[in-house]
Amino acid sequence: MASSEPTALERLVNGILPENPIYRQLLGMCPVLAVTAGMRPAMTMAAATAAVLISANIMISLIRGLLKPHLRILVFTLTIATFVTIADRFLAAFMYQMSKQLGPYVPLIIVNCLIISRCEICASKQGLRIAIADAVGMSLGFTLALASIATVRELLGAGTWFGLPVLAESWWPRWGIMVLPPGAFLALGLLLATAQWFTQRRTANSHK
Amino acid sequence: MNQTPTRGNYLTQAWLVILLALLYGGALAAVQMGLGERIQKNKQNETYDQIPQLVPGADKAKTVEHEIQGQNHKHAIVYEARNQQGTRLGWVLPGSGQGFADRIELLIGLDPPLATILGLYVLDQKETPGLGNYITSAEKFRDQFSGKQTDPPLAVVKMDPDPKHEIQAITGATISSTSVSQIVNHTIENLRQPILDLPATAQH
Numbered sequence: 001m002a003s004s005e006p007t008a009l010e011r012l013v014n015g016i017l018p019e020n021p022i023y024r025q026l027l028g029m030c031p032v033l034a035v036t037a038g039m040r041p042a043m044t045m046a047a048a049t050a051a052v053l054i055s056a057n058i059m060i061s062l063i064r065g066l067l068k069p070h071l072r073i074l075v076f077t078l079t080i081a082t083f084v085t086i087a088d089r090f091l092a093a094f095m096y097q098m099s100k101q102l103g104p105y106v107p108l109i110i111v112n113c114l115i116i117s118r119c120e121i122c123a124s125k126q127g128l129r130i131a132i133a134d135a136v137g138m139s140l141g142f143t144l145a146l147a148s149i150a151t152v153r154e155l156l157g158a159g160t161w162f163g164l165p166v167l168a169e170s171w172w173p174r175w176g177i178m179v180l181p182p183g184a185f186l187a188l189g190l191l192l193a194t195a196q197w198f199t200q201r202r203t204a205n206s207h208k
Numbered sequence: 209m210n211q212t213p214t215r216g217n218y219l220t221q222a223w224l225v226i227l228l229a230l231l232y233g234g235a236l237a238a239v240q241m242g243l244g245e246r247i248q249k250n251k252q253n254e255t256y257d258q259i260p261q262l263v264p265g266a267d268k269a270k271t272v273e274h275e276i277q278g279q280n281h282k283h284a285i286v287y288e289a290r291n292q293q294g295t296r297l298g299w300v301l302p303g304s305g306q307g308f309a310d311r312i313e314l315l316i317g318l319d320p321p322l323a324t325i326l327g328l329y330v331l332d333q334k335e336t337p338g339l340g341n342y343i344t345s346a347e348k349f350r351d352q353f354s355g356k357q358t359d360p361p362l363a364v365v366k367m368d369p370d371p372k373h374e375i376q377a378i379t380g381a382t383i384s385s386t387s388v389s390q391i392v393n394h395t396i397e398n399l400r401q402p403i404l405d406l407p408a409t410a411q412h
Contacts, residue, residue, distance in 0.1 A: 037337070066224050074225055082232040086239050093243040096250040100332070157338075176338035 005126055008133035015137025022145035023195040027114040032149060033184040034105050039162045042150035043143070044098050048091065048106055050139035052083045053115050054132065059083075060123040061131035067124060076119040077110070084109045114142065152187045153178045254331065255287070255302070255315060262317025262327035263289035263298040270294060276402040286403060289317070296320050299403060302331075303395030308383040310334040312343070314391055318358070322400050328353040328392070340384035349378055349385070353392070358400075361393040 091099040123131040157178030159167035266289035287300040317327035377385035
């Protein structure tokens with residue numbers, strides 16, 4: 001059985017592109033839509049999610065031998081909620097303005113299916129090393145996806161990147177809609193379609 | 209059915225959940241004990257850091273908090289701004305109300321008799337980005353409050369504002385602009401008399 005499970009390296013690589021949590025699995029759409037108006041909130045969210053995902057995967061992998069099948073989801077949720085609350089308090093203590101800006105979306109990491117799915121698929125079945133590799137890979141994939149959407153939205157909508165001016169207002173009229181909620185759906189939809197188009201073209205080429 | 213095995217069963221099944229709940233609860237309590245004070249301080253600092261900008265010349269370390277009852281019978285905390293020698297320079301009043309999208313929270317700086325506005329700061333708002341959220345911008349909106357008289361109340365106009373009583377609305381954000389001016393008017397109206405009734409020379 002152990003031979004059929006992916007190795008640490010496979011888990012790590014899979015998370016980044018082949019099984020990217022956003023572009024391939026469409027998980028965690030709530031933060032994707034809500035916090036990608038700018039790079040700063042998006043990257044803070046990515047870091048908080050990564051911290052929770054890695055901690056939860058480590059914890060679940062360590063206690064995986066003790067889990068009862070029908071109580072496992074309860075244990076996952078309990079573990080995730082604890083780490084999310086810790087992350088939320090740390091943000092409020094050390095990045096107060098950012099914590100105010102992200103508002104309810106930090107506590108909402110608890111219900112990000114990305115984390116519970118990694119606990120279920122990987123950490124509750126495989127050892128510590130593989131669970132960490134898996135969490136790191138998925139976190140990188142999540143960060144990459146958030147960064148791509150936030151870059152498009154912040155550049156087109158506000159002409160800045162990480163709050164630094166990039167496009168001068170004189171020759172780039174602001175697309176205000178991109179930093180508003182509809183812009184999140186537009187950017188996500190177009191980027192998803194682009195990702196899908198590349199994947200299909202690559203598959204078609206490899207079959208020739 | 210026998211009682212004892214069932215009871216034992218529950219424990220053998222749930223001991224991990226109970227143990228983890230206790231463990232996590234302890235961890236959260238420790239985090240709160242470690243960081244709680246710092247978080248509280250962050251919230252307070254946000255207000256205190258603005259006091260020197262809202263009342264020019266004020267020293268934030270000399271600020272005195274007064275708890276008063278407004279004319280709407282609700283308790284409010286107002287900040288008495290003082291200079292380094294402890295002389296009263298003015299007041300900072302917190303005010304809030306409904307904006308276009310969500311609640312707007314303001315800090316209003318006023319001179320000692322509450323006749324002239326000295327400054328305005330937006331603590332929290334969720335107005336439309338690119339339009340209504342310009343209420344936070346000093347150049348585009350907030351600066352024009354400085355020097356305005358509080359009696360009669362402020363009015364909002366679209367162009368050519370009167371320098372003493374009128375505020376020029378942000379283009380495309382008339383509701384947000386009006387909301388801010390209304391919150392300023394209501395806050396001053398509500399708290400003016402209780403503040404003027406405070407003892408003239410508080411000890412320091």
